[in-house]
Amino acid sequence: MKQVLTLFLLTYAVYANYSFEPSETCKECHPSIYKEFTSTQHAKASIFDDEIHAAVWKKHPKNTKLESYACAKCHTPAASNIEELVKTNNGVVPDANSSTQREGISCAYCHRIEFIKHDRMMNMNVISKEEKSYFGSLKEHIESPFHKIKTNSAHFNSGNVCIGCHSHKKNKYDMNVCSTNVKYELERDNCVSCHMPKVKGSVSNLHETKEHTFHGFPGTHVHxxxxxxxxxxxxxxxxxxxxxxxxxxxxxxxxxxxxxxxxxxxxxxxxxxxxxxxxxxxxxxxxxxxxxxxxxxxxxxxxxxxxxxxxxxxxxxxxxxxxxxxxxxxxxxxxxxxxxxxxxxxxxxxxxxxxxxxxxxxxxxxx
Ligand code: HEC
Ligand code: HEC
Ligand code: HEC
Ligand code: HEC
Ligand code: HEC
The missing domain is CATH 2.60.40.10 (Immunoglobulins)
Structure with missing residues (x-):
């Protein structure tokens, strides 16, 4: 049992340099969803697109002493060099010219979250290794000429997919700095039903549907x-x-x-x-x-x-x-x-x- 556990940690406890399709690729077939998404804090989560995040990062000891942009785990998870970014003192720091860091929490990143690993300090998103294959929760859909579709309704429409980043974050004193849902209560209204309601307009322009899931993520900045x-x-x-x-x-x-x-x-x-x-x-x-x-x-x-x-x-x-x-x-x-x-x-x-x-x-x- 102990061995299995160690193996599991070895396989998953690292932030691996995966490659994700840029969000702009999705625009061609999902124009409404793409447009909504660009207005959000998810699209603007890097220090180069969020001045509040940048101001806090400027003062943070992980920046001033360790040069470890540990924030990347949730703020720029699609970065192509995330492994190096989260390590300490290797000279790798956030880079305004890196297009993958500027992606923030991208479409492909979120849609490749396979499951959530619960942990004490913070949870972790486990990413599917299969590129261009996206999880979703549509009851019926046509095939996409661009990517594969894997249905995982329970994970997507319950809000479970959100709690890899949003459930809690502790500091080194075991103090819970910020939490949305520590007890994993996802019944009744959940993150998705409140923050991603259904609105008018088609899911894609290849198959007309009456409504789609709003991707403007209403919060404290927008909508x-x-x-x-x-x-x-x-x-x-x-x-x-x-x-x-x-x-x-x-x-x-x-x-x-x-x-x-x-x-x-x-x-x-x-x-x-x-x-x-x-x-x-x-x-x-x-x-x-x-x-x-x-x-x-x-x-x-x-x-x-x-x-x-x-x-x-x-x-x-x-x-x-x-x-x-x-x-x-x-x-x-x-x-x-x-x-x-x-x-x-x-x-x-x-x-x-x-x-x-x-x-x-x-x-x-x-x-
Ligand atoms: C476990 C995931 C996680 C990590 C790691 C993380 N954050 Fe965040 N951060 C979030 C989430 C989720 C929000 C949105 C919370 C909200 O709006 O209530 C957020 C929001 C913020 C905001 C508010 C931004 C705004 O525009 O209002 C700041 C500032 C911030 N984080 C700073 C940091 C810094 C600095 C680091 C690294 C030292 C960091 N965060 C690491 C998840 C994380
Ligand atoms: C060439 C067109 C095309 C492109 C480009 C495209 N998609 Fe799709 N996608 C589709 C079609 C068609 C469907 C099925 C829609 C339907 O049946 O209503 C779909 C469905 C989906 C679903 C729904 C899965 C479900 O069952 O809920 C997700 C998620 C998705 N796409 C994500 C993406 C992401 C992320 C990108 C960009 C990286 C992208 N798509 C780019 C055509 C495309
Ligand atoms: C990869 C990590 C990650 C995942 C997964 C994630 N978020 Fe976020 N979310 C963030 C971060 C980081 C911020 C804050 C970005 C900033 O302001 O710089 C944020 C901000 C938000 C906000 C605040 C927006 C605003 O205008 O203030 C809402 C609402 C939100 N997320 C909802 C969700 C929902 C719903 C899901 C699941 C479908 C989800 N998030 C999944 C990391 C994540
Ligand atoms: C019943 C509806 C409802 C549910 C369920 C819900 N939220 Fe919210 N959320 C709200 C409302 C209303 C606000 C805006 C009020 C405020 O924070 O001032 C908000 C604000 C937020 C913010 C912005 C907070 C800030 O200070 O910037 C984040 C992030 C967020 N929600 C994430 C989540 C996540 C993640 C879940 C699931 C674990 C969730 N919400 C479940 C209604 C809901
Ligand atoms: C923070 C996570 C997150 C991000 C970022 C995100 N999505 Fe989604 N997406 C979801 C969730 C959760 C659902 C399922 C909603 C439901 O079941 O009600 C969804 C549903 C979908 C669907 C299914 C159709 C629908 O309307 O329900 C498509 C297509 C899709 N997303 C495409 C995209 C594209 C394209 C982008 C970027 C422009 C994107 N998503 C960004 C979480 C995300």
Whole structure:
């Protein structure tokens, strides 16, 4: 048994230099899917296409001390030299001229994930060695003149394929830095049903279908509007106070990445005048000795006010509402906590400093 296990590790525990068809090849026959994909963080996950990732990498000890771009395992997994990239001190660093590094999480990479190896620090994607042969979950399909199709529905439409990179990531202090789904709960709504809904338009231009799976991966950077249905905002009036209720219908915390801050803004319009109530912030702050630190130094959760998966959070406001008042509640977030901007040199970055509005709801007071 021990021998089998060692053998398994030897076969799979390395990041091998596979070759993947570039995503642009898929454009010819899957134009809608390709177009959606190019707008996403998956397509822009390398340090050369994501300024927030680049800013963190600039400060990271694996960069400044070890020259190991270990981030490649999830951020540029289709790199043709991934084995060398993730090794320490061999002089191989990310290269803006490498087209395979700029591919990010490419079409062919994702569609060649055969199974997920669960592990303590982070999970791992095991890639099928068969080039130009893609896993999918279509119930019916024609043959493709370009590639083979292997059906693996349970793995693809359940979201299992996502958790090689998204389930959890620990640092050297055994601290879970970021996690979407540690318990592998994939029933009911899952990553794919929420983040890859069915939309109008054909799967390919060789075989007309009414709909295809949306590949724009709505998240916190793009297509947020497609996710707003999973967060409900409600208002409850009390005698001298009122409550705003946030109902998170998603299975993971809101604004779950440790750099994010979610903000709730509430304002009241009474007789033409607008009163802004103090903003409320929500975040999971990680650090050490009670103070925030970068993820690689974190040993504990310093403060966690993030709205958890399937949680109903009640925010009370000490304010007496009157008939005719209009209450407007907005929920949104900063991709980078404003307190971290200076340390990361991101004060001038538009995407990092902008307040990204997620959902707004208005309530008329009729009592
Ligand atoms: C186990 C997989 C994994 C590894 C390894 C990994 N990341 Fe990530 N990273 C992710 C995922 C998944 C997201 C998206 C999470 C989200 O949006 O909540 C992400 C998002 C980020 C973001 C936010 C980007 C943005 O534009 O908002 C930063 C910054 C980041 N990672 C930095 C790094 C750095 C630096 C490294 C290497 C030292 C690294 N990551 C290694 C999986 C990984
Ligand atoms: C020459 C045309 C052509 C090219 C190029 C092409 N495909 Fe396809 N692909 C098809 C056709 C046709 C189908 C079947 C569609 C149908 O029956 O509706 C298909 C189906 C698929 C499926 C569906 C599998 C399933 O059962 O869910 C996947 C995944 C896929 N292609 C991935 C890719 C990727 C990734 C690329 C680029 C690396 C690519 N394709 C390039 C023609 C092409
Ligand atoms: C090879 C690793 C990998 C796999 C597999 C993967 N992701 Fe990601 N995902 C990432 C990384 C890395 C990021 C962040 C990239 C960045 O911002 O630099 C990300 C970002 C995202 C985001 C945030 C987008 C935004 O606008 O903020 C969503 C949503 C997402 N992934 C959903 C999924 C889903 C659903 C699946 C499965 C179908 C999946 N991912 C599979 C690595 C992966
Ligand atoms: C019931 C719907 C639902 C399910 C299931 C779901 N999500 Fe989400 N997800 C959301 C919503 C809503 C948001 C945007 C709200 C936010 O994070 O502020 C989001 C945001 C995200 C983000 C961006 C977070 C950030 O801080 O940048 C990532 C990454 C992500 N989801 C990945 C996943 C993965 C991976 C799974 C499966 C393990 C999953 N989601 C399951 C609804 C869902
Ligand atoms: C992060 C992983 C990921 C990436 C990147 C990705 N796909 Fe997919 N793709 C999926 C999943 C998961 C499904 C299955 C969805 C379902 O079953 O509902 C899918 C379904 C498909 C299908 C089947 C038809 C359909 O509409 O359901 C085709 C074709 C396809 N993808 C092509 C592509 C092409 C082309 C690209 C790049 C332009 C791409 N995919 C990028 C995960 C990915």
């Amino acid at each position: 947020q509007d497609m996710l707003s249905q999973y967060v409900e905002l409600n208002l409850k009036e009390n005698t001298n106070t009122f409550d705003v209720i946030i109902e998170n219908k998603s299975t993971h915390a809101l604004s779950l990445h440790p750099m994010r801050v979610m903000q709730v803004r509430t304002r009241i319009t009474r007789e033409g005048k607008t009163i802004e109530l103090p903003n409320r912030n929500f975040a999971r702050v990680i650090g050490a000795n009670g103070k925030p630190t970068p993820p690689w130094l974190a040993k504990e959760v310093v403060k966690d006010t993030a709205v958890k998966g399937n949680e109903k959070r009640v925010l009370s406001y000490n304010y007496t509402l009157q008939k005719g008042d209009k209450v407007e509640v907005s929920i949104g977030y900063y991709l980078v906590n404003p307190k971290m901007l200076k340390g990361l040199g991101l004060e001038k970055s538009e995407v990092a400093t902008k307040f990204h509005l997620f959902k707004t709801k208005s309530f008329e007071i009729k009592k």
